[in-house]
Amino acid sequence: MKGKIILVSSVALAAFFVFLFMTLKVPKTGSLSNEQTAVLTQEQVNALRAAYPLHSGVPSFATMKMPSLQDIIDRADTLLYAKVLGKIDPYEIEFSAGALQRKDSFFGYDLEVIRDSAGKLKKGANVTVSANAVIKELYPSLRKGMEIIIPISKSSFKGKQYDFSSLGMFYVTDGGYAISAYNMEDAIAKDGTHVSLLLKTLWGMKKK
Amino acid sequence: MAKFSKKVLLFFLGLFLLGSVTTETLAHEMYYMGSSPISLKWNNIVSGRAQLKINGDNLSSFYTSSPNSYYSIARDSWNGAAGKVSCMQESFSSATVRFYTADATLWEFLFGLIFQYDFLGLAEIFSPSNAAIIDEYSAINSQGKIAYANILLTPYTSSFTNVTSVRYTMCHEIGHVLGLGHPDIGNPNPSTPQSIMLSSFTNQTYYSPQQHDLDDLTAKY
Numbered sequence: 001m002k003g004k005i006i007l008v009s010s011v012a013l014a015a016f017f018v019f020l021f022m023t024l025k026v027p028k029t030g031s032l033s034n035e036q037t038a039v040l041t042q043e044q045v046n047a048l049r050a051a052y053p054l055h056s057g058v059p060s061f062a063t064m065k066m067p068s069l070q071d072i073i074d075r076a077d078t079l080l081y082a083k084v085l086g087k088i089d090p091y092e093i094e095f096s097a098g099a100l101q102r103k104d105s106f107f108g109y110d111l112e113v114i115r116d117s118a119g120k121l122k123k124g125a126n127v128t129v130s131a132n133a134v135i136k137e138l139y140p141s142l143r144k145g146m147e148i149i150i151p152i153s154k155s156s157f158k159g160k161q162y163d164f165s166s167l168g169m170f171y172v173t174d175g176g177y178a179i180s181a182y183n184m185e186d187a188i189a190k191d192g193t194h195v196s197l198l199l200k201t202l203w204g205m206k207k208k
Numbered sequence: 209m210a211k212f213s214k215k216v217l218l219f220f221l222g223l224f225l226l227g228s229v230t231t232e233t234l235a236h237e238m239y240y241m242g243s244s245p246i247s248l249k250w251n252n253i254v255s256g257r258a259q260l261k262i263n264g265d266n267l268s269s270f271y272t273s274s275p276n277s278y279y280s281i282a283r284d285s286w287n288g289a290a291g292k293v294s295c296m297q298e299s300f301s302s303a304t305v306r307f308y309t310a311d312a313t314l315w316e317f318l319f320g321l322i323f324q325y326d327f328l329g330l331a332e333i334f335s336p337s338n339a340a341i342i343d344e345y346s347a348i349n350s351q352g353k354i355a356y357a358n359i360l361l362t363p364y365t366s367s368f369t370n371v372t373s374v375r376y377t378m379c380h381e382i383g384h385v386l387g388l389g390h391p392d393i394g395n396p397n398p399s400t401p402q403s404i405m406l407s408s409f410t411n412q413t414y415y416s417p418q419q420h421d422l423d424d425l426t427a428k429y
Contacts (some may be wrong), residue, residue, distance in 0.1 A: 074320060
């Protein structure tokens with residue numbers, strides 16, 4: 001009887017240690033450390049705004065219905081965590097639309113992929129994002145070396161270039177925290193969240 | 209006594225002159241250099257009225273069907289505004305304000321796949337030398353004159369929240385053609401709450417120029 005009790009106790013103890021090892025030492029894929037789930041205080045976010053200003057521009061001549069963050073995420077092919085390599089030279093595309101002949105200017109940036117939420121673009125790959133200059137005021141000016149989170153979508157017009165959105169864009173600050181680049185009413189994605197958690201939260205919103 | 213009256217007269221004259229300076233009305237412009245407004249006006253003015261020749265023949269039936277079409281309402285809402293505007297209907301080929309319903313391809317070309325459902329209308333203005341006026345520099349180079357314009361409207365008519373938002377958008381874009389800017393964004397002049405030129409439609413119940421817009425027209429023209 002005593003031997004049975006010792007055996008059961010030993011098995012239970014071993015199972016407990018195995019459980020402890022599994023949960024603490026070998027985290028499941030996609031789990032986040034305590035550091036990654038920590039958030040910046042509003043005061044810290046405010047202090048960062050000098051270097052990472054919140055943009056709220058809208059095009060001077062266009063009437064726009066502001067989309068929700070959910071709309072942006074659903075329309076994007078992916079969310080990139082990327083480094084800004086620099087501005088591209090502006091270029092023009094001619095377009096014929098019935099009675100209207102146009103030649104529009106485009107602006108954009110070269111980016112280096114750090115992480116692709118959809119998993120299609122490899123780390124280190126170069127991607128060019130661009131947009132028609134008629135909506136340039138909608139976009140904050142990005143600096144070379146900045147790290148950003150950016151919704152992108154493959155364009156029908158621009159070869160290998162992608163469309164990109166300023167809404168749902170985030171700056172990634174030192175220490176890996178993300179703060180919003182555009183002033184949206186949505187409060188789904190909190191300022192000052194760690195980039196890993198933010199990417200997981202945003203990509204989790206996408207309707208599959 | 210006469211000396212005292214002269215001083216009183218001078219005092220009131222001074223007050224009047226000061227008042228006339230400080231209450232000077234400035235229109236809300238589209239572009240500013242710093243805080244200095246860059247005035248843009250319609251080039252063709254007859255008897256103090258901006259002459260807009262506006263077409264409806266390149267608009268889809270959504271915008272033009274029925275006698276009280278969105279197009280007619282927008283055009284007529286500016287006709288005679290503040291005694292400064294005349295709006296006449298013309299065909300596309302001879303219009304100076306060219307309304308056009310874009311197709312899906314053009315809309316994607318302009319706004320991209322992510323934003324194509326969010327943009328309802330776009331006004332494009334051009335100087336007498338055919339240069340697009342797109343920023344403060346091209347506004348200065350235009351010598352302050354707008355010679356003609358395109359107003360492109362979305363093919364995604366379900367993007368409009370309601371009937372008022374269609375009317376608001378069309379009337380708003382004609383306001384840009386007249387040189388009026390958004391009073392609520394990046395503008396150093398105070399705005400009144402109601403204006404057809406507010407930067408976005410947020411369930412306003414009106415869809416014609418408001419007193420604020422008429423005051424801007426009076427200041428500008």
